[in-house]
Amino acid sequence: MSTINTGDIADGTVIDGVHYHQFDIVIVGAGGAGMRAAIEAGPHAKTAVISKLYPTRSHTGAAQGGMAAALANVEDDNWEWHTYDTVKGGDYLVDQDAAEILAKEAIDAVIDLENMGLPFNRTEDGKIDQRRFGGHTREHGKAPVRRACYAADRTGHMILQTLYQNCVKLGINFFNEFYVLDLVMTEVDGVEEPSGVVAYELATGELHVFQSKAIIFATGGFGKIFKTTSNAHTLTGDGVGIIWRKGLPLEDMEFFQFHPTGLAGLGILLSEAARGEGAILRNAEGERFMERYTPTLKDLAPRDIVARSMATEIREGRGAGPDKDYLFLDITHLEPAVIDEKLPDITEFARTYLGVEPYTEPVPVLPTAHYAMGGIPTNVEAEVLRNNTDVVKGLYAAGECACVSVHGSNRLGTNSLLDINVFGKRAGKSAVEYVKTAEFVPLPKDPAGGVKRILDMVRSGDGTERIAVIRKELQDSMDRNAQIFRTDESLEEVTQLIQKLRARYKNIQLHDKGKRFNTDLLEAVELGFLLDLAEVLVYSARSRKESRGGHMREDYPNRDDENFLVHTMAYLTGDPESEEAGDHIRLDWKPVVITNYPPMERKY
Amino acid sequence: MSTAVADKKPAAAEEIPTFTATLIIRRFDPDVDEEPRWEDFDVELYATDRVLDALHKIKWEQDGSLTFRRSCAHGICGSDAMRINGRNRLACKTLIKDLDITKPIYVEAIKGLPLEKDLIVDMEPFFDSYKEINPFLMAGATKGGKERKQSPVERARFDDTTKCILCAACTSSCPVFWTDGQYFGPAAIVNAHRFIFDSRDEGSQVRLDILNDKEGVWRCRTTFNCTDACPRGIQVTQAIAEVKQAIIKGKP
Numbered sequence A: 001m002s003t004i005n006t007g008d009i010a011d012g013t014v015i016d017g018v019h020y021h022q023f024d025i026v027i028v029g030a031g032g033a034g035m036r037a038a039i040e041a042g043p044h045a046k047t048a049v050i051s052k053l054y055p056t057r058s059h060t061g062a063a064q065g066g067m068a069a070a071l072a073n074v075e076d077d078n079w080e081w082h083t084y085d086t087v088k089g090g091d092y093l094v095d096q097d098a099a100e101i102l103a104k105e106a107i108d109a110v111i112d113l114e115n116m117g118l119p120f121n122r123t124e125d126g127k128i129d130q131r132r133f134g135g136h137t138r139e140h141g142k143a144p145v146r147r148a149c150y151a152a153d154r155t156g157h158m159i160l161q162t163l164y165q166n167c168v169k170l171g172i173n174f175f176n177e178f179y180v181l182d183l184v185m186t187e188v189d190g191v192e193e194p195s196g197v198v199a200y201e202l203a204t205g206e207l208h209v210f211q212s213k214a215i216i217f218a219t220g221g222f223g224k225i226f227k228t229t230s231n232a233h234t235l236t237g238d239g240v241g242i243i244w245r246k247g248l249p250l251e252d253m254e255f256f257q258f259h260p261t262g263l264a265g266l267g268i269l270l271s272e273a274a275r276g277e278g279a280i281l282r283n284a285e286g287e288r289f290m291e292r293y294t295p296t297l298k299d300l301a302p303r304d305i306v307a308r309s310m311a312t313e314i315r316e317g318r319g320a321g322p323d324k325d326y327l328f329l330d331i332t333h334l335e336p337a338v339i340d341e342k343l344p345d346i347t348e349f350a351r352t353y354l355g356v357e358p359y360t361e362p363v364p365v366l367p368t369a370h371y372a373m374g375g376i377p378t379n380v381e382a383e384v385l386r387n388n389t390d391v392v393k394g395l396y397a398a399g400e401c402a403c404v405s406v407h408g409s410n411r412l413g414t415n416s417l418l419d420i421n422v423f424g425k426r427a428g429k430s431a432v433e434y435v436k437t438a439e440f441v442p443l444p445k446d447p448a449g450g451v452k453r454i455l456d457m458v459r460s461g462d463g464t465e466r467i468a469v470i471r472k473e474l475q476d477s478m479d480r481n482a483q484i485f486r487t488d489e490s491l492e493e494v495t496q497l498i499q500k501l502r503a504r505y506k507n508i509q510l511h512d513k514g515k516r517f518n519t520d521l522l523e524a525v526e527l528g529f530l531l532d533l534a535e536v537l538v539y540s541a542r543s544r545k546e547s548r549g550g551h552m553r554e555d556y557p558n559r560d561d562e563n564f565l566v567h568t569m570a571y572l573t574g575d576p577e578s579e580e581a582g583d584h585i586r587l588d589w590k591p592v593v594i595t596n597y598p599p600m601e602r603k604y
Numbered sequence B: 001m002s003t004a005v006a007d008k009k010p011a012a013a014e015e016i017p018t019f020t021a022t023l024i025i026r027r028f029d030p031d032v033d034e035e036p037r038w039e040d041f042d043v044e045l046y047a048t049d050r051v052l053d054a055l056h057k058i059k060w061e062q063d064g065s066l067t068f069r070r071s072c073a074h075g076i077c078g079s080d081a082m083r084i085n086g087r088n089r090l091a092c093k094t095l096i097k098d099l100d101i102t103k104p105i106y107v108e109a110i111k112g113l114p115l116e117k118d119l120i121v122d123m124e125p126f127f128d129s130y131k132e133i134n135p136f137l138m139a140g141a142t143k144g145g146k147e148r149k150q151s152p153v154e155r156a157r158f159d160d161t162t163k164c165i166l167c168a169a170c171t172s173s174c175p176v177f178w179t180d181g182q183y184f185g186p187a188a189i190v191n192a193h194r195f196i197f198d199s200r201d202e203g204s205q206v207r208l209d210i211l212n213d214k215e216g217v218w219r220c221r222t223t224f225n226c227t228d229a230c231p232r233g234i235q236v237t238q239a240i241a242e243v244k245q246a247i248i249k250g251k252p
């Protein structure tokens, strides 16, 4: 393969209208995971962070409830209990070595943040305060434990701000409102190795190639494949989609978490912290129905179980409202002062968006698509896997876009803010180690060619199809067919729809033909990623003929450890335009790492 | 149960009354326009829709070239500050029912920052001022990687200003900032306040010196526009007053 001479590239080089840059480490994404990696990498290597949003707009800022760590500041706790809860919460699909790292390093991760300036809520004696959250228990499930460190119901906001503040302090190099649309791979001795990324600059419409020795993906989730979601408009899974299109595997994509308490009709999240502080879920009859499903943990059972119980209540006719299609989150028994101190933002959401006063009225809620357990497979050093055992040299992933897997088939609340800190830091460290000895991989000639083709396809859009209509049809169908309850039939329905939408996608209409701030163009590109990711999710879900954690198959209602105690590894192997997903997607299975906790039935 | 709740049920969406609102949006396409121009759009809306929903409807159903920033859609990321009927607000936090829909709704970009396209302005000068006040904890290392202690009272002292989402609604509503772009502006002062009053911080004198500059706090004319504009309900004017006090009397 012919390549560009690495020595010919200096910062600011322009070849054929494309700008070139060279960095030791490029981090894609400026949410919690990306900035935590940057803080580790910045002082030791020439580092750039590329983000489609200004860093402080990232969706980490929307996280509310808390970050888990067994500090034992307010009651007895230890990291081993935390490990166990994480493994059990994930319905035993968690890699137990990774969960142990997560729980152990949690303590330092919280202290790091405090030292960086994060304003945690405090106990009377000045220590970081902790509260309860779903699935976190003492002594292996005996009772809920206070493990979540928090800053009111703005923990994610404070984490994002604190990390950004420290990036400013360290003078980290940001490329804001740059959309990374491709990973550049170069063949070296018969193996494809990453040599850089290609980004589209929103302000100018120009393309930039960043050649780098190490690349860290930290692009967050992809909740926008669903209609009802707590995720931001911008969470379209670009990073995960880019990796997929390179033929690299995606792990456990069928596992998506539906959070029990989204504002009914809107999907805006009301944190589990509400239930941690004592809120109760009730049906139309006012009954505390969770007592029937999980007598020990009740409303604080893990999310998959609570969401399923809620869906069951509605199906059996106990939903509230004229159409009996929502339930209530009741905090009227809490003192207004406590609500104001501990849950100010979420109560404000209920007032603003539903016109409900949570002091005195129960708040209508419904499950909302919240978190991708699956994603880009990595090992515990955050290195991206190219198959079950080998890594892609110089490529790393961390945060919601990655799958380590510490969340298995169902993530526990507060374990993601933890994940982004622990594995964001590890990714940064691994990359720094790697670039100490690594050389630049030469760029192929015309590294931006792939992106130019995508943009040309979209730009030529003189068709008749509206981007928003295709996206809405996809999202509606995903909500109907691939949400809390799934069957082979429902999954087949959305598979077929995706094929049709792909054809229509080629016939889209683009209104904005300009170069500057062309968000019309980018929405079209993002839609391409949504279609790809929805398809892998559904394909993986059809093949997993069991129910586990966040994946509930009504036609296979039981967990089947005999056949499915394995991670799904999906590969794009052919032309996605082909009629049958089976023609272009191949599945493989990867063993789960089990150390101390043999799989058991999950009871709460 | 309030009626707004019943309205929000997706299943009953057909039965909820819709109405047509007119949005008059100040457009500017740098590739074509010499000057910004106003353009009308009629949109079908529900009372519970937000201005952001109206903008999306226009972009998705009528004119894909309408350009604005947005991400979270619930007032937490700070992307979509804009002037709505002459007041700075977040489009995603402004409900249509709270506006007078018998009249057109005027929407334009925030003022005082260079206009780029439609509702998008250049945010760099805003973030530059923010960076100038050393917006990070300045404190020595702790021994053996332990947490620093802080009492709930000390923590409460600066709670208000930790809520800032850097949306620029305050700064771009400030008449002093409009006429003097060098002025740090309320948002930078709010973020300085967040550290000056943090009991763990040891760098407040540096920040106070920076803000004692001629483009610092003394330019504030206490017009309260910023406080009215802040979507997070931060007492911006009071924060500025407290910083002024700290400059005169030293850190409390």
Ligand SMILES: Cc1cc2nc3c(=O)[nH]c(=O)nc-3n(C[C@H](O)[C@H](O)[C@H](O)COP(=O)(O)OP(=O)(O)OC[C@H]3O[C@@H](n4cnc5c(N)ncnc54)[C@H](O)[C@@H]3O)c2cc1C
Pocket (backbone or CB within 6 Å): A028, A029, A030, A031, A032, A033, A034, A050, A051, A052, A053, A054, A055, A058, A059, A060, A061, A062, A063, A064, A065, A066, A067, A068, A155, A156, A178, A179, A180, A181, A218, A219, A220, A221, A230, A231, A232, A235, A237, A238, A239, A269, A271, A370, A371, A398, A399, A400, A401, A413, A414, A415, A416, A417, A418, A420
């Ligand atoms: C409402 C809500 C509440 C939550 N509450 C909690 C909680 O209390 N506790 C908890 O543990 N977890 C919580 N979570 C989950 C947790 O917040 C997220 O999983 C986590 O913050 C994800 O962080 P991230 O860094 O991986 O991604 P994000 O913060 O989403 O950042 C993604 C970054 O990637 C960038 N990016 C994306 N695509 C591109 C591209 N193509 N080019 C360039 N840049 C790109 C974006 O600009 C952004 O900077 C919550 C989630 C939500 C939605």
Ligand code: SF4
Pocket (backbone or CB within 6 Å): B163, B164, B165, B166, B167, B168, B169, B170, B171, B186, B187, B190, B229, B230, B231, B232, B233, B234, B236
């Ligand atoms: S103080 Fe308020 S208005 Fe100003 S930037 Fe912060 S959140 Fe926005």
Ligand code: FES
Pocket (backbone or CB within 6 Å): B069, B070, B071, B072, B073, B074, B075, B076, B077, B078, B079, B080, B090, B091, B092, B093
């Ligand atoms: S879109 Fe995030 S604040 Fe409005």
